[in-house]
Amino acid sequence: MNSLLLHCRPGFENELCAEISEHAARQQVGGYAKAKPNSAYVEFICGEAAEAERLINELRFSQLIFARQWAQGQFIELPEKDRISVLLAQLQELPVFGSLWLEVLDTNEGKELSNFCKKFEVPLRTALRKAGKLVEDDSKPRLLLTFKSGREVFVGKAAPRNSAQWPMGIPRLKFPREAPSRSTLKLEEAWHTFIPRAQWDERLSDEMTGVDLGAAPGGWTYQLVKRGMLVTAIDNGPMAQSLMDTGLVQHLMVDGFTFKPKQPVDWMVCDIVEKPARSAALLATWIGEGLCREAVVNLKLPMKQRYAEVQRLLTRLEEDFAARKIKVSIACKQLYHDREEVTCHLRRLSK
Known part of the structure; x- marks a missing residue:
């Protein structure tokens, strides 16, 4: 859990790398940011999990300009079958969560994963509740699972009041037909x-x-x-x-x-x-x-x-x-x- 994953608009990875690196330096948190062009995310990797936790706890999400969402955690590989057992094992040492969001990246590949996440969420939510890892409580951390593919996921946690208001930081607003423009x-x-x-x-x-x-x-x-x-x-x-x-x-x-x-x-x-x-x-x-x-x-x-x-x-x-x-x-x-x-x-x- 020594990394922060930050979502952004595709094409703004460099801006977000510069921004989170500057905030980390100000907080005296050692680490480095990495990203690929148009990947829609940045990973900030710290030397220790405690440093990543300090950064996400001491920095207000609202201060970040180019980040849509963030979480502290790490990427893990998933098997083609029985992904839930692997996730439960990964969560064994983590606290009980108060909510669950399954997220994807704002890319064409991410959009293709949306249907997978919708199907996967119900059995996963049931298994987490049965294992005592998920209760309905806004005071507890949120479990954020960001899928890069069906075989790779970032297992992250974030405080509900110090992260995005909406999954992936994307509000579900409906365009009013009577409005003169989409702006x-x-x-x-x-x-x-x-x-x-x-x-x-x-x-x-x-x-x-x-x-x-x-x-x-x-x-x-x-x-x-x-x-x-x-x-x-x-x-x-x-x-x-x-x-x-x-x-x-x-x-x-x-x-x-x-x-x-x-x-x-x-x-x-x-x-x-x-x-x-x-x-x-x-x-x-x-x-x-x-x-x-x-x-x-x-x-x-x-x-x-x-x-x-x-x-x-x-x-x-x-x-x-x-x-x-x-x-x-x-x-x-x-x-x-x-x-x-x-x-x-x-x-x-x-x-």
Whole structure:
């Protein structure tokens, strides 16, 4: 159990290697990261199991930008038959688990394993319960089995409150037919990722106002309107008529980077295709000058040094807010519905 397995978007293995290596160095945990291109996972190997456990316990999963899921454990080989007996033997020395997730990697090979996992889960769950290794208890660690094939699996454990909310870190969101574009799912996933569900009625209420920069045709505006907010949509392009018919949207055909509201709003959201430094500067202005209370903005990533660029921009935001003497919570994640981008959520906590 001396390794961490971290899922990611295919093509972002190098970014995740750099990220977990930096966090391990900061925690003074010895080890090294390895990955293959487009494999959709990174393995961070420590010298001892205790070091891997310290890293996953002391580091918050929410701090990781490019990781979708993680677990502490190790890869094992499985026979073609009687895989359950081998798994039970492997789990003999491990604690009782409170839940079980069977996962695959976000690759074509992984998708082909999905049916196998569905068939295998029921008999495995029954055997684990019978052996006293699985009970329904959210306070206990989760057993995460990531199958690379029917013959190789990563046997891992993770704390339910310090790992992904969904298997493989992939939310099962349904595209609303009335939404103008599929980009609406990015903002919906951001709500789930950054705002505790119990706080939605307070922080996403129908008494609030919002601004959508680069709004057309209205994928993100749709999410604000769905929550009953009054929205100012900023874009030179046309908005979906269905949104305009709600009476909740004012459409202004002006530049999203120069527009400022006459009165502060509760939310600013932005999915403009622009250099990430310019989008980050926009965030600094809106939050720093108190133009909005919370914001969700996508940062489009360069082709190289993507993790380094994100870290540079986040540091710049922190320094900007410190200079203004305001307290702001900053979170950043590459969401499942993101592509060559990351999503940032900022919330102003004090004046």
